Amino acid sequence: MTEAEVRERLVQWGRLLFGRNFTVGSSGNISVRLEDGFLVTPTNSCLGLLDSTKLSKLDPEWRHVSGDKPTKELPLHRAFYEGRPQTQAVVHLHSTFATALSCLADTDPADAIPPITPYMVMRVGRVPVLPYTVPGSPDVAPLVRAVAPDHAAVLLANHGPVVAGLSLDAAVFTAEELEETAKLVVLTRGLNVRHLDAHQIAALDASFKLR
Numbered sequence: 001m002t003e004a005e006v007r008e009r010l011v012q013w014g015r016l017l018f019g020r021n022f023t024v025g026s027s028g029n030i031s032v033r034l035e036d037g038f039l040v041t042p043t044n045s046c047l048g049l050l051d052s053t054k055l056s057k058l059d060p061e062w063r064h065v066s067g068d069k070p071t072k073e074l075p076l077h078r079a080f081y082e083g084r085p086q087t088q089a090v091v092h093l094h095s096t097f098a099t100a101l102s103c104l105a106d107t108d109p110a111d112a113i114p115p116i117t118p119y120m121v122m123r124v125g126r127v128p129v130l131p132y133t134v135p136g137s138p139d140v141a142p143l144v145r146a147v148a149p150d151h152a153a154v155l156l157a158n159h160g161p162v163v164a165g166l167s168l169d170a171a172v173f174t175a176e177e178l179e180e181t182a183k184l185v186v187l188t189r190g191l192n193v194r195h196l197d198a199h200q201i202a203a204l205d206a207s208f209k210l211r
């Protein structure tokens with residue numbers, strides 16, 4: 001994809017995510033790796049109203065080279081690319097059900113969203129909850145770097161999900177899958193839910209992994 005095509009795709013995904021309430025107001029941010037750096041959404045921008053000509057462009061050392069002022073969550077995004085070198089895009093949202101799980105005191109911090117469907121296993125995998133940090137704080141970076149080699153997605157406590165993908169499309173798909181599975185988990189709370197067992201998970205990981 002050319003940079004112009006990536007810019008258009010990023011704007012399209014922002015509009016689609018915002019239009020389905022996956023994030024509201026000026027919350028959430030997206031980054032994509034380019035051949036000569038990174039493209040990120042500007043700070044305080046609405047994902048539904050992005051302008052392809054105003055996206056923030058950064059050089060490979062994350063220095064701002066053009067466009068509007070970048071998201072304050074650069075340390076969060078950068079930590080995923082550093083800790084998980086195959087990462088081509090990172091998506092951070094405040095989607096309702098994943099954020100709800102990130103706020104519940106009895107969510108398992110090592111495994112916030114149980115493996116109840118194949119696509120949860122294939123696209124998202126096990127999701128840890130990282131301790132609360134102030135939005136935009138560099139304190140989140142070491143927390144992300146520590147888990148990124150083994151995890152494509154995390155929940156920031158009392159804040160929301162962050163996912164890394166092998167492409168921009170894949171990162172969005174993972175963010176969507178995570179949110180829809182979080183919704184299923186909340187909807188089925190207190191019911192007798194059948195989880196996929198270790199055998200079923202291993203078979204999916206062996207043949208159908210998309211992360």
Ligand SMILES: O=C(CO)COP(=O)(O)O
Nearest residue numbers: 028029043044071072135
């Ligand atoms: O979600 C957000 C902070 O966590 C939004 O921040 P930005 O507007 O700086 O991207």
Ligand SMILES: [Zn+2]
Nearest residue numbers: 027028135160
């Ligand atoms: Zn946020």
